[in-house]
Amino acid sequence: MPELPEVETVCRGVAPHITGRIIQHALVRQPRLRWPVSENLNNIVSGLAIQSVSRRAKYLLFTTDKGTLLIHLGMSGSLRIVTSQQDVKTHDHIDFVFADNIIMRYNDPRRFGAVLWTAEPINEHKLLKDLGPEPLLADFTGEYLHVRAKNRKVPVKSFIMDSHVVVGVGNIYANEALFMAGIHPLRHAGQITLAEYEKLADCICTALANAIQQGGTTLRDFVNEAGKPGYFQQQLRVYGRTGLPCMQCQNTLQEVRLSNRSTVFCNDCQL
Incomplete structure (x- = not known):
C-alpha cells in the first residue's frame, strides 16, 4: 500500500500541473472502487477550477469553490499526469481532463482505492474528522x-x-x-x-x-x-x-x- 511519503510525493507531483486549472470533464471507465464513484461525477466537477492540492493522512484533497474531491490510492492505486496520446491501460479507471491536453489519470488494479466528492467542510467529512494529528506538523510531539x-x-x-x-x-x-x-x-x-x-x-x-x-x-x-x-x-x-x-x-x-x-x-x- 502506498504510505504517507508516497502519497505526499504524488501530492507534490501533480499539484503544479493542475492547480488553477479547470476540469473540462471527468471520464469514469470503472465506477466500482472501494465505494462506488458518483454517477454524477462528471456533471459535478466539470467547469470547476482546482484551487489547491493537499493531503490529509493518505487522502489526496483537490479543493474547488464548490467542494472537495477526495482520492485514496488504496492498496495499489496511482495518479499520473498524462496526455491523450498515451494509451489507456487496463486499470486506468478515471480521467480528469484539463485544457492543453493535460489529463490526471487514476489507475487502480485492485480497486481498493476511492474517488469521492463532498460539498461539506472537509474537516467534518466522516473519513477525516476523527483522525489524529499529522506527524510532520507541530502538534505531533x-x-x-x-x-x-x-x-x-x-x-x-x-x-x-x-x-x-x-x-x-x-x-x-x-x-x-x-x-x-x-x-x-x-x-x-x-x-x-x-x-x-x-x-x-x-x-x-x-x-x-x-x-x-x-x-x-x-x-x-x-x-x-x-x-x-x-x-x-x-x-x-x-x-x-x-x-x-x-x-x-x-x-x-x-x-x-x-x-x-x-x-x-x-x-x-x-x-
Whole structure:
C-alpha cells in the first residue's frame, strides 16, 4: 500500500500541473472502487477550477469553490499526469481532463482505492474528522504520544500505527522509526517513558521526511505522477531485512507477525 511519503510525493507531483486549472470533464471507465464513484461525477466537477492540492493522512484533497474531491490510492492505486496520446491501460479507471491536453489519470488494479466528492467542510467529512494529528506538523510531539499512551497495553508499534493517534505511520515507517529510536515494537505503549516518546516522535518525523525527500519507498505497485518509482527502499534499516545483520550491531534481525504485519527488529538495539 502506498504510505504517507508516497502519497505526499504524488501530492507534490501533480499539484503544479493542475492547480488553477479547470476540469473540462471527468471520464469514469470503472465506477466500482472501494465505494462506488458518483454517477454524477462528471456533471459535478466539470467547469470547476482546482484551487489547491493537499493531503490529509493518505487522502489526496483537490479543493474547488464548490467542494472537495477526495482520492485514496488504496492498496495499489496511482495518479499520473498524462496526455491523450498515451494509451489507456487496463486499470486506468478515471480521467480528469484539463485544457492543453493535460489529463490526471487514476489507475487502480485492485480497486481498493476511492474517488469521492463532498460539498461539506472537509474537516467534518466522516473519513477525516476523527483522525489524529499529522506527524510532520507541530502538534505531533512526544508529550502528545505519552499522554495518549497512558495505561495502554497495546504494543507500541500498533499504537503509533493507529490513525486515531497519529496518521500516516504505516508498517514500513513504524518499523524504521522504532529501530531508530531503540524501542522494541512489542513493548506496551503505556510503558514507554516521556523521553522515549520524545525520541520516537523525532524518529517518526525523520523517517517520513527522509522518504518524502527521496521520492517515496519503492513498492511493487507504486509509481509517482511521472510513472517512475521512488528510491528510498534501498536505505531501509530493518523493514524487509529479516535474517540479515543489524546495521548497528551486526546481530541477526528478527521478525514476528503483529496484527498480520511484518514486524522486524533487533533484539539487542531495541529494548
